Amino acid sequence: MNREELAEFLRSRRARVTPREVGLPESGRRRTPGLRRQEVAQLAGMSIDYYIRLEQGRGPHPSRQVLNALSRALMLSADERAYLFHLAGQALEPERLRGDVPRSILHLIAFLEEVPAYVLDAKYDILAWNPMAAALMGGLDSRPRDDLNVIRWVFRSPDLAEHLSDEEKGRFARAAVADLRWAAGRYPGDAGIQALVAEMLALSPEFAALWAEHEVKVRREQRKQIAHPAVGVIEAICQVLPVPDREDLRLVLYTTEPGSPSHQALRRLREVTLSS
The missing domain is CATH 1.10.260.40 (lambda repressor-like DNA-binding domains)
Structure with missing residues (x-):
């Protein structure tokens, strides 16, 4: 407790x-x-x-x-x-994140050839992704494994503003912090979550201010406007789905309205990815 x-x-x-x-x-x-x-x-x-x-x-x-x-x-x-x-110590769920991704989920994101998809754990570490996610987010394949945390990107990356507007970043930052606080309560014994929170509190006044509000809400769906250097602006629906039997993992999908300019932009992004 x-x-x-x-x-x-x-x-x-x-x-x-x-x-x-x-x-x-x-x-x-x-x-x-x-x-x-x-x-x-x-x-x-x-x-x-x-x-x-x-x-x-x-x-x-x-x-x-x-x-x-x-x-x-x-x-x-x-x-x-x-x-x-x-x-209050009444939860019966495991207190630590496992860090592995089921093989069936790896197969699923590989099969989604036109949809950016990746797997996120409760600490916001990206554990696996498909080529479209790498193309949309940039640099996933070239980053070291310990530099694949979305919370750190949101509050510490100087180039995030090139991809998200201030309003988009603020909305996403608030949702991510509320979600991380939920994870901190669900997995109180996880040293990785504790270390991440301590790091962000020390380095980011913006994170500290949001953390102090004690908002708790699991992130599920959010609309995003992403400015991609190769294909322009993409209006995407970011869907966050729990992985069955693994509530410490989420499957994140970026989808667009069929036939919309953003849908065409994603198709152009796939062509660029295949030709590179």
Whole structure:
């Protein structure tokens, strides 16, 4: 059980919920935004002393019943609820990433000859990719294995702006950090995730600011506008799919609207890839 992280998460989520959202009267001036501790305790059906101890990082090990009550009181999303359970030590999933890619998934991305596809683990390391992904993202084949982390690219790469606009980068950065926080809660014993978070906190004020917001959300689908030097702008739908029986892995696909200029651009990119 991670008492310190649990306490911080509860405080951040309490500050986000307004009395009106949970059906409480908004009477009197409030010194801080969100619900009062007493209101959360009331909504969750527990004593105020018990809840205060949880927020101060000195509470007992909460039961699943207590965690479910807090999830309802704080209006947590499904991803946030799962994260809360992991922080409280109630999760039964493995605590470490495996790092291998099933052979069937390797065959699948190789078969997708017109669709950029790659496999990402929960730490945002790219573990495998097809030629179209290498052509779209640039330099995957020439990078050393320890330099294939998307989080590091987002917050440390000086040339990322050449491919994504500031708005695109900001939207992706926020989604990636919320997803990484979910992974940190799901795999609390993974030294790689812990080291990555510590590195980014030390090197990137932007990452540190987003991490401090305690947003938790698994990344699933996002639209991206990619400026490719060979074929121009590509409007793509980035689909992030869980690998069956391996929730530490995601299959990432870049698709486009059939017949659209972006679809034609991807086809030209494949021709360039085949001719090179």
